[in-house]
Amino acid sequence: MHEEIYEIKNYFQYYILRYSGVILILVLWQILPEVGLLDSQFIPPFSEVVVQLCELTLKSELMVHVAVSLWRVIMGLIIAAAAAIPLGLLLGGWLTRAADIVNPLFRIFSQVNPFSLMPIFILFFGIGEAAKLAVVAWVCLWPILYNTVSGVRRLDPVLIKTAMSMNTSKFEMLKKVVIPGAAPSIFLGLRIGVEMSFFMLISAEMIGATAGVGWLFHNSAMNNQIPRMYAAGVCIVILGIVLNRFLIYSQNKLFFWKGSTHVFSFAAWKKNVSGFSKIQLLFVVVVVSAVIAVGSYAAHVSKVSDINSNSSVQMKHMQMDKKEHDHMNMDKMDKNKTHDYMNMDK
Amino acid sequence: MSYENINIKNRQYKIVVDNIRKVYDVRSQNGQDNERFLALDNFNLKVKKGEFITVVGPSGCGKSTFLDILAGLSKPTSGKVYIDGEPITGPALDRGIILQGYALFSWRTVEKNIEFGLEIKKIPKEERKKISEKFIELVGLKGFENRYPHELSGGMKQRVAIARALAYDPEVLLMDEPFAAVDAQTRESLQEELLNIWEKTNKTIVFITHSIEEAVFLADRVVVMATSPGRIKEIINVKLPRPRINSQIRTSQEFNLSRNKIWELLHRDADKKQTEVSV
Amino acid sequence: MKCKKDTFYKFLVVFIFIAVWEAASRLEIVNSLFIPPFSSVILALKDMFVSGNLAANAGISIERALTGFIISVVVGIPLGYLLGGWFSKVNLVAEPVIEIFSQINPFILFHVLILFSGIGEIPKIAVIAWTCTWPIMFNTVYGIKHMDYSVIKAGSGFGLEGWKLFWKVGMPSILPSVFVGIRISGGYSFFMLIAAEMMGASSGLGWLILNNQENYAIRNIFAAAIVIAFLGLFLDIIIQFVENKLLGHVSVS
Numbered sequence: 001m002h003e004e005i006y007e008i009k010n011y012f013q014y015y016i017l018r019y020s021g022v023i024l025i026l027v028l029w030q031i032l033p034e035v036g037l038l039d040s041q042f043i044p045p046f047s048e049v050v051v052q053l054c055e056l057t058l059k060s061e062l063m064v065h066v067a068v069s070l071w072r073v074i075m076g077l078i079i080a081a082a083a084a085i086p087l088g089l090l091l092g093g094w095l096t097r098a099a100d101i102v103n104p105l106f107r108i109f110s111q112v113n114p115f116s117l118m119p120i121f122i123l124f125f126g127i128g129e130a131a132k133l134a135v136v137a138w139v140c141l142w143p144i145l146y147n148t149v150s151g152v153r154r155l156d157p158v159l160i161k162t163a164m165s166m167n168t169s170k171f172e173m174l175k176k177v178v179i180p181g182a183a184p185s186i187f188l189g190l191r192i193g194v195e196m197s198f199f200m201l202i203s204a205e206m207i208g209a210t211a212g213v214g215w216l217f218h219n220s221a222m223n224n225q226i227p228r229m230y231a232a233g234v235c236i237v238i239l240g241i242v243l244n245r246f247l248i249y250s251q252n253k254l255f256f257w258k259g260s261t262h263v264f265s266f267a268a269w270k271k272n273v274s275g276f277s278k279i280q281l282l283f284v285v286v287v288v289s290a291v292i293a294v295g296s297y298a299a300h301v302s303k304v305s306d307i308n309s310n311s312s313v314q315m316k317h318m319q320m321d322k323k324e325h326d327h328m329n330m331d332k333m334d335k336n337k338t339h340d341y342m343n344m345d346k
Numbered sequence: 347m348s349y350e351n352i353n354i355k356n357r358q359y360k361i362v363v364d365n366i367r368k369v370y371d372v373r374s375q376n377g378q379d380n381e382r383f384l385a386l387d388n389f390n391l392k393v394k395k396g397e398f399i400t401v402v403g404p405s406g407c408g409k410s411t412f413l414d415i416l417a418g419l420s421k422p423t424s425g426k427v428y429i430d431g432e433p434i435t436g437p438a439l440d441r442g443i444i445l446q447g448y449a450l451f452s453w454r455t456v457e458k459n460i461e462f463g464l465e466i467k468k469i470p471k472e473e474r475k476k477i478s479e480k481f482i483e484l485v486g487l488k489g490f491e492n493r494y495p496h497e498l499s500g501g502m503k504q505r506v507a508i509a510r511a512l513a514y515d516p517e518v519l520l521m522d523e524p525f526a527a528v529d530a531q532t533r534e535s536l537q538e539e540l541l542n543i544w545e546k547t548n549k550t551i552v553f554i555t556h557s558i559e560e561a562v563f564l565a566d567r568v569v570v571m572a573t574s575p576g577r578i579k580e581i582i583n584v585k586l587p588r589p590r591i592n593s594q595i596r597t598s599q600e601f602n603l604s605r606n607k608i609w610e611l612l613h614r615d616a617d618k619k620q621t622e623v624s625v
Numbered sequence: 626m627k628c629k630k631d632t633f634y635k636f637l638v639v640f641i642f643i644a645v646w647e648a649a650s651r652l653e654i655v656n657s658l659f660i661p662p663f664s665s666v667i668l669a670l671k672d673m674f675v676s677g678n679l680a681a682n683a684g685i686s687i688e689r690a691l692t693g694f695i696i697s698v699v700v701g702i703p704l705g706y707l708l709g710g711w712f713s714k715v716n717l718v719a720e721p722v723i724e725i726f727s728q729i730n731p732f733i734l735f736h737v738l739i740l741f742s743g744i745g746e747i748p749k750i751a752v753i754a755w756t757c758t759w760p761i762m763f764n765t766v767y768g769i770k771h772m773d774y775s776v777i778k779a780g781s782g783f784g785l786e787g788w789k790l791f792w793k794v795g796m797p798s799i800l801p802s803v804f805v806g807i808r809i810s811g812g813y814s815f816f817m818l819i820a821a822e823m824m825g826a827s828s829g830l831g832w833l834i835l836n837n838q839e840n841y842a843i844r845n846i847f848a849a850a851i852v853i854a855f856l857g858l859f860l861d862i863i864i865q866f867v868e869n870k871l872l873g874h875v876s877v878s
Contacts, residue, residue: 101635113816
């Protein structure tokens with residue numbers, strides 16, 4: 001009994017120590033603006049930010065924006081993966097010499113700054129979902145391609161030899177040996193893609209969007225709603241952490257036989273001998289479906305309002321671009337247009 | 347001799363290696379010319395059904411090349427290999443290969459690893475399970491069906507590899523230094539186990555090894571190879587009784603005689619070259 | 626040698642790409658309004674250079690990027706050492722904080738800093754430094770955690786100890802990882818520079834792109850993008866050179 005209490009005490013102590021840094025920062029965040037050491041106009045106390053977060057959540061506004069942003073990441077990822085994985089399998093498995101030759105060209109492409117591409121994408125696709133999806137897809141494409149190729153090339157040749165000796169057909173070889181063998185590497189590429197594209201998406205949403213957490217942040221900033229801005233920022237950070245931990249957890253679960261590889265993780269690593277349980281899978285599927293459902297609906301709504309508010313998309317570009325030199329007005333204009341559409345309906 | 351006669355003659359033996367020659371085109375150092383590297387030359391061998399043949403030779407003498415050709419993974423430049431009188435045209439399920447380094451599919455359980463060949467053979471699920479159960483028991487891994495390779499020791503992994511090769515019932519087993527990655531003690535017990543399995547299943551086995559002791563312990567006949575080009579120097583008959591048990595065989599006189607003979611064969615030319623130089 | 630032939634093919638592929646670009650644009654296979662021919666981009670590049678426009682903006686951009694980059698190196702490496710695992714209590718407390726801070730998007734930071742200090746040099750340089758510090762820090766930690774202990778044991782067998790042991794034996798096994806981080810950061814520095822300049826600036830290459838976008842001067846956009854790519858490449862080459870000098874080899878990143 002005494003030992004149990006001692007253990008609990010220790011456990012408790014450990015956790016307090018662990019999060020003491022975070023707690024300290026939150027306390028400072030609360031106190032310093034209140035006391036005046038930090039200008040509370042520029043950085044409101046933490047409690048105000050929390051209030052904003054709750055408000056946004058209650059109005060279900062926050063959930064919609066989160067869903068839209070996640071939807072963009074998922075869709076862009078799917079597009080990139082649909083192109084990159086088959087190509088990677090082909091280059092890594094069969095056309096290895098071609099892979100070597102094309103490598104420098106692809107490396108140059110991957111180095112092309114997505115920011116430089118954003119104006120081009122916007123010109124191409126207009127300020128709609130397609131441009132943002134294109135940015136996400138571009139950012140995801142290269143890590144997925146590279147990691148797929150390398151995953152296939154690093155397959156143990158003895159495995160392939162063994163399967164060949166059994167006269168395995170090319171298709172079966174692909175399905176039963178190559179893909180499962182390269183899967184950990186492919187997943188790594190997917191993970192890098194998700195994290196990089198989430199990063200880029202935030203900025204893309206700041207430039208041209210009407211929904212999404214990045215837009216929420218930018219919009220609040222432009223309308224001088226500072227607590228709301230911080231709330232959106234906190235939301236983005238939390239999303240980032242959740243995404244990162246989820247991906248690493250999945251990697252650990254799916255490829256339990258590989259052992260932990262990623263170093264820069266702060267989550268506890270356990271070597272499990274199992275895949276995902278049915279309940280976990282169900283949970284993931286439900287969440288992802290919800291995101292896709294809500295996200296596509298919201299994206300559709302914003303697209304429709306975009307198109308209907310002007311006669312032609314091209315004209316809209318020129319009007320918008322010429323009218324503003326800073327992005328401040330753009331969001332306001334968007335907002336007005338959306339309102340107009342809704343009013344017109346009534 | 348007419349074609350039919352050759353065929354009939356060949357069918358007496360399980361494996362007939364008829365004057366195999368393997369040449370590789372290799373780019374030379376300066377990258378300009380293609381040098382030709384003679385890996386195997388004048389290779390003739392006849393293996394009876396149910397025989398256990400081991401192949402020893404110095405590094406790079408072409409042992410693995412020979413095995414690849416037997417497996418159908420590589421084509422000889424000239425000459426043919428016949429299995430049951432029919433020339434082989436490529437890899438097939440009548441031969442099984444076990445390579446150094448286990449090559450287990452780390453994402454499959456022990457059971458599923460063993461069933462791999464059966465899946466290729468398109469055997470239905472129920473039957474697969476029965477067969478894999480049988481072979482799991484044969485290699486002594488009962489209870490480990492649902493374990494994954496990373497949970498197994500080296501010796502256990504090798505046994506899974508053997509079971510996997512046996513499961514789809516090839517008549518010929520080709521083994522390329524399968525016990526090289528295992529520690530010495532496990533190696534000796536695996537050798538005994540392999541002989542047990544061989545006697546129970548009556549397969550024809552061609553076994554490549556670096557270890558002369560291993561070659562003598564296992565084989566009916568030992569093929570001693572020479573290098574550059576890879577060719578058969580001599581084939582030694584091993585007159586040891588079966589079943590071969592570690593404690594009895596390894597200290598016997600006959601064992602040592604055979605071992606020394608092979609050792610001599612492998613080092614004779616090398617020593618000769620040395621004495622020539624010093625003179 | 627196979628290598629030489631392959632190098633030739635590699636250049637050939639790039640050349641073919643440029644040729645296809647040129648042809649596709651001139652023949653209107655792709656809309657030449659959106660993708661102007663490569664030759665006209667080069668011409669635009671020349672014009673911009675001659676007019677002094679390019680040099681001035683490039684200079685400002687380089688200044689910002691390098692300042693941020695250098696700050697990140699100076700801050701990142703010591704921070705990485707601190708968190709290398711010597712002090713487990715420090716790591717215990719610091720890790721959750723770092724996990725949270727590393728997720729703070731630099732674009733967020735940018736706008737927050739603008740609140741405090743307006744649109745000036747500080748938000749841009751700070752954001753570049755912020756983005757670049759993480760790879761260096763993480764890779765330094767990685768290097769320390771994966772230090773080759775057998776080498777250290779060998780070194781102490783020679784009688785080295787303490788600082789000397791660390792400096793002569795430990796450091797060289799950590800440095801390759803550190804340089805991996807430095808190279809990654811080098812890439813990020815120009816990346817974030819453009820982002821920052823596009824979000825709020827009145828000079829620099831990023832601003833130039835934005836400006837040209839508004840005026841539909843597509844050729845100039847491509848030209849500026851090429852310049853940016855080359856500047857990034859150049860920085861990478863310099864880093865590789867330094868790495869070669871210090872370590873005698875270049876790490877693959």
